[in-house]
Amino acid sequence: MTEEQRLDWLRLIRSDNVGPRTFRDLVNTYGGARAALDALPRLARRGGAARTHICSPEEAQAELKAARTRGIAMLALGEPDYPARLQTIDDPPPLIAARGDLAILNRPLVAIVGSRNASAAGMKFAQTLARDLGAAGFGIVSGLARGIDAAAHRASCDSGTIAVLAGGHERIYPPDHVELLESLLTAGAAVSEMPLTWEPRARDFPRRNRLISGLALGVVIVEAARRSGSLITARLAGEQGREVFAVPGSPLDPRAEGTNGLLKQGAMLVTEAADVIEALQPILGRGLDWPPQEPAEEPAHDGPLDAEPGNDERSRIIALLGPSPTAIDDLVRLSGTSPAIVRMVLLELELAGRLERHGGALVSLV
Amino acid sequence: MTEEQRLDWLRLIRSDNVGPRTFRDLVNTYGGARAALDALPRLARRGGAARTHICSPEEAQAELKAARTRGIAMLALGEPDYPARLQTIDDPPPLIAARGDLAILNRPLVAIVGSRNASAAGMKFAQTLARDLGAAGFGIVSGLARGIDAAAHRASCDSGTIAVLAGGHERIYPPDHVELLESLLTAGAAVSEMPLTWEPRARDFPRRNRLISGLALGVVIVEAARRSGSLITARLAGEQGREVFAVPGSPLDPRAEGTNGLLKQGAMLVTEAADVIEALQPILGRGLDWPPQEPAEEPAHDGPLDAEPGNDERSRIIALLGPSPTAIDDLVRLSGTSPAIVRMVLLELELAGRLERHGGALVSLV
Numbered sequence: 001m002t003e004e005q006r007l008d009w010l011r012l013i014r015s016d017n018v019g020p021r022t023f024r025d026l027v028n029t030y031g032g033a034r035a036a037l038d039a040l041p042r043l044a045r046r047g048g049a050a051r052t053h054i055c056s057p058e059e060a061q062a063e064l065k066a067a068r069t070r071g072i073a074m075l076a077l078g079e080p081d082y083p084a085r086l087q088t089i090d091d092p093p094p095l096i097a098a099r100g101d102l103a104i105l106n107r108p109l110v111a112i113v114g115s116r117n118a119s120a121a122g123m124k125f126a127q128t129l130a131r132d133l134g135a136a137g138f139g140i141v142s143g144l145a146r147g148i149d150a151a152a153h154r155a156s157c158d159s160g161t162i163a164v165l166a167g168g169h170e171r172i173y174p175p176d177h178v179e180l181l182e183s184l185l186t187a188g189a190a191v192s193e194m195p196l197t198w199e200p201r202a203r204d205f206p207r208r209n210r211l212i213s214g215l216a217l218g219v220v221i222v223e224a225a226r227r228s229g230s231l232i233t234a235r236l237a238g239e240q241g242r243e244v245f246a247v248p249g250s251p252l253d254p255r256a257e258g259t260n261g262l263l264k265q266g267a268m269l270v271t272e273a274a275d276v277i278e279a280l281q282p283i284l285g286r287g288l289d290w291p292p293q294e295p296a297e298e299p300a301h302d303g304p305l306d307a308e309p310g311n312d313e314r315s316r317i318i319a320l321l322g323p324s325p326t327a328i329d330d331l332v333r334l335s336g337t338s339p340a341i342v343r344m345v346l347l348e349l350e351l352a353g354r355l356e357r358h359g360g361a362l363v364s365l366v
Numbered sequence: 367m368t369e370e371q372r373l374d375w376l377r378l379i380r381s382d383n384v385g386p387r388t389f390r391d392l393v394n395t396y397g398g399a400r401a402a403l404d405a406l407p408r409l410a411r412r413g414g415a416a417r418t419h420i421c422s423p424e425e426a427q428a429e430l431k432a433a434r435t436r437g438i439a440m441l442a443l444g445e446p447d448y449p450a451r452l453q454t455i456d457d458p459p460p461l462i463a464a465r466g467d468l469a470i471l472n473r474p475l476v477a478i479v480g481s482r483n484a485s486a487a488g489m490k491f492a493q494t495l496a497r498d499l500g501a502a503g504f505g506i507v508s509g510l511a512r513g514i515d516a517a518a519h520r521a522s523c524d525s526g527t528i529a530v531l532a533g534g535h536e537r538i539y540p541p542d543h544v545e546l547l548e549s550l551l552t553a554g555a556a557v558s559e560m561p562l563t564w565e566p567r568a569r570d571f572p573r574r575n576r577l578i579s580g581l582a583l584g585v586v587i588v589e590a591a592r593r594s595g596s597l598i599t600a601r602l603a604g605e606q607g608r609e610v611f612a613v614p615g616s617p618l619d620p621r622a623e624g625t626n627g628l629l630k631q632g633a634m635l636v637t638e639a640a641d642v643i644e645a646l647q648p649i650l651g652r653g654l655d656w657p658p659q660e661p662a663e664e665p666a667h668d669g670p671l672d673a674e675p676g677n678d679e680r681s682r683i684i685a686l687l688g689p690s691p692t693a694i695d696d697l698v699r700l701s702g703t704s705p706a707i708v709r710m711v712l713l714e715l716e717l718a719g720r721l722e723r724h725g726g727a728l729v730s731l732v
Binding site for chain 2: 121124125247248249250251252253256257260263264269270271272275
C-alpha cells in the first residue's frame with residue numbers, strides 16, 4: 001500500500017457516517033478509496049444530508065504525522081502486520097493504530113474479560129489463567145478496564161498482552177491505567193481504531209468489544225453480572241465464530257449470574273488454563289477458517305452510474321423503510337427494483353446519517 | 367403376593383452372598399424364591415463354600431414382625447406401593463422397608479445431595495432449591511447426611527421428602543438426625559433395604575446411593591469435592607439414565623471441584639429450581655421409559671438340572687477367571703460351554719462369596 005492510498009483510506013474512514021461496513025461497500029462499489037471520496041458528497045446529498053463532513057487531506061495528514069511521532073503504526077487491512085484473524089470478522093476496521101511490539105498481533109491470542117467490579121477471587125483467577133495461558137504461548141487480549149481486565153493484563157505483561165482501547169491512544173481510559181498500559185508495551189501492544197484524541201463515549205465500548213473477540217481464538221468471561229458489557233463481548237464472539245468460555249460461580253453470587261447464564265447457553269466451562277488450551281488446540285492447528293477479506297482495489301463493475309437510482313425508485317424504497325428493522329431482501333422484492341439499486345439507496349441514506357444497520361442484513365431509518 | 371411368598375423373598379435376600387442381582391437370577395432360574403432357597407446350599411457347596419448361612423423362616427418371621435410393630439411396611443418389587451421408578455434400575459431391592467407416608471414413593475421425585483462438609487452458601491442454596499421444587503410438586507430424595515442432605519430434607523419436610531438409609535431403620539446415621547427423620551415422616555418417608563438393626567458400614571453408602579438416584583427422575587449435586595460420595599451418586603444416576611444436574615461454583619472453591627467437573631462432563635447447570643423443572647417436564651409427561659422388571663414366578667424352563675455344570679466345565683470356567691474383570695461373553699466363548707452353564711457356575715461362585723460382579727457384564731474372582 002502506498003502512503004497516498006493510506007491517506008485516502010484514512011480520509012474515507014474518518015468522514016461522517018462511514019463505518020467499517022460502509023467503507024467496504026464504498027471501496028467495492030467505486031473501485032477504491034479515492035473514487036469513493038469523490039462520490040461521497042453527491043451520495044450524501046442524494047440521501048438527504050444537509051451537509052456532510054469529508055475528512056480533508058490536511059486533517060488525515062496531521063493524524064498520520066502525530067501517530068508517527070508517537071511511534072504508533074497505522075496498519076491497513078491486508079498488510080502483513082494487520083492481525084490476520086481480525087480480517088475474518090464481518091466489520092474489520094480498515095486501519096488500526098497500534099503501539100508496542102506488533103509481532104504479538106499475529107500470535108495465537110485468547111481474550112480474558114469480566115466485571116470492572118470484580119471480587120478478589122475473580123481477579124486472582126484471572127491472574128492465574130492469564131499467567132498459565134501466557135506460559136503456554138498465548139497472548140492475552142483485554143480491554144484495560146478495572147477489575148478482571150487489569151488483572152489479566154498485569155499477569156501477562158511479560159509473556160505478552162494486547163490492550164484494545166475504546167478511545168484514541170491519547171485518551172487512555174481509565175486514566176489511572178496509563179502506567180499499566182506503558183508497562184505492557186514492551187512485550188505487547190495497544191490498539192485502537194479511533195482517532196488519537198478520541199474521547200471514548202459509552203457506545204464506543206461495545207464497538208471496541210468486537211475487536212477484543214475478533215483478535216482472539218476464544219474469549220474467556222471470568223465474572224459478569226446480568227446485562228454487563230462482558231456479555232456483549234461474549235455475544236459478539238459467538239457471532240464471529242470464536243470459542244466462548246465462561247468461569248462458573250455460585251448461584252448466590254450476582255457476579256456469576258452472567259457467566260452461569262453463558263454456560264447454560266452452551267459456553268465451555270473453564271476452571272483452569274488446560275480447559276482453554278485443550279479446546280483451542282485443534283483450531284490452532286487448522287489455521288484460519290476462511291481467507292481474509294480485502295477491499296478490492298479494482299472496480300467491481302463498469303462504474304457507479306449504472307446503479308444510480310431514479311427519484312421514483314428512491315422514494316419507493318424509502319417509503320418501505322421505518323423505525324423497525326426490515327430485511328434488505330424484502331426491500332428488493334417489494335420495491336420491484338434491483339439489488340444494486342437498493343444497495344445504492346441504502347448507502348446514500350447511511351452516508352446522510354439516516355440509516356441504521358442491524359445484524360442479519362436488516363436496516364431501519366434512524 | 368401372599369405372606370408366605372414375602373417370607374420366602376425375605377429369607378432369600380437375607381441369605382449369605384445374595385444381593386438384588388443374584389436374587390433375580392435365582393428366582394428366574396428356579397421359578398420362585400422357595401425353590402431357590404432349596405437349591406441354595408447345594409449351589410454354594412458346588413461353588414466351593416465351606417458353609418453358607420441361609421436365613422431361617424424364624425429369623426425372617428422375626429424381622430417381619432418387628433417391622434410391623436414399628437409401623438414399617440415391607441414392600442416387594444411389583445407391589446403397588448413399591449416405587450415404580452425404582453423397579454427400572456438394574457438391581458432393584460426385592461424388598462424395601464418403608465416408614466411414613468408411602469404415597470410419596472410414587473410421586474415425581476428429585477434427589478438433592480452434596481457435601482457433608484458444606485458451606486453456608488451451599489446449604490442455603492440446597493434449602494431454596496428443595497423448597498421451590500417442593501412447591502412445584504416434587505418430592506425431595508436425599509441421604510439424611512449432615513450438610514447438603516439435611517438442608518434439603520429440612521426445607522421439604524412439609525412438602526414431602528424421602529430419607530434413604532444406608533443402615534437399618536433402628537440404626538439411624540448420623541444419630542443426631544433421628545429428630546429430623548421423625549419430623550419428615552408426616553409428609554414423607556424413610557426407606558432402607560437393610561435389616562432393621564443393620565449398622566451401616568462405609569461400603570453400604572455407595573450401595574444406598576443407587577437407591578437415591580433410582581427413586582428420582584433426576585439428581586442435583588449441590589456441592590462436592592473431588593472424589594466424594596456425591597460423585598458416586600452422580601455416576602450411578604447417569605448409568606440409570608437419570609438426569610444429572612450440578613450447581614456451579616468458583617474454581618477456587620474446593621467444594622465446587624466435583625460439581626464443576628460434572629458440568630464439564632455434560633451435567634446440566636442449575637442455578638434455580640426452574641432449570642430442573644424445565645428439564646424434567648418432558649420426562650414427567652412421558653411416564654416410565656420401560657416396563658418395570660418383575661422376577662418371574664413361573665419356571666423359565668424345564669428346571670435347573672438341565673444346566674447343572676459338569677466338573678470339567680466348572681474347572682475350565684474357573685481357570686479363565688482371575689482378579690481382573692473378565693467379560694461373561696468371553697467366558698462362554700473361551701470355555702466352549704453354553705451361556706446357561708457359565709451363568710450357573712457364576713451363580714455358584716457368587717453364592718460361595720468368591721465372585722465379584724462389575725458393571726457391563728464383567729466378573730472377577732474375589
